Amino acid sequence: MASLISCPHCGARPKEEFTIKGAVLSRPAADAGHQAWTDYVYLRDNPRGTHREYWHHTSGCRRWLVVTRDTVSHEVGFCQDAAAAKLAEVRP
């Protein structure tokens, strides 16, 4: 398990200060079908390797982050504020 997360606001902090909020998925449109919503709410991949997750810095700055980590090597890659990640998203 990754033990130090480099919060873009607070610097390196132990994982105990964070709450893991799950995989970063794009939310289906409100009127998307039943299957799309079932996938979004319940179905998860169990990736081997790079994984993008939401982490909440609960006992720190209280910001939502997007953390890229490797589920094999436990290496923590890029950590970004979730609001900044959303702004950087390419929109159609």
Next chain:
Amino acid sequence: MSDFRITLRPALGSAPRPASRGLSITAMPEGHVVQVLGRPHTPDLFGVLERATGAAHRSVRAAGPGQWFIVGDAPLSRDEFAALSTALQPHATAVDQSHGRVRIRVEGTIVERMLAKGTAVDLDPGAFPVGTSAMTLLGHVSVHLTRIEIAAFEVMVLRGFAESLWEDLVRMSVEFA
């Protein structure tokens, strides 16, 4: 109307004094603590905060992006809080937390070594100079740390955790007695 009168008792009134000679732990006056939440996408508000706090004996403490605490030793009257709140509009919202957060002063030449038992924040004066603040975990308790002097920190904690944190700090100091 109720006969029951609400009396404000200090959160750490009956806390035992630590035995350590190298470190002192003291309850700071329960004056005021105002939480400030900035509007999203507002540029740096530090100037607005400095003006709003004015010359009064208050300090502004950073608490994450768009979040601050304004603290002071004297209680804040209703009018003073209203004035402060108005001065921050429309950039930020002030929430009076004076009843809900307690400040503890820890002081001593080896104070960083004691605090390092509970937090992973780098407290070296080079990385964490006077005036720097951080929200962090101290053991299992969420606190707001500020270096207020070269060898003194303010530890701000939710009132209900104050006694428990005090006991932790005393235990963390024992080896430096």
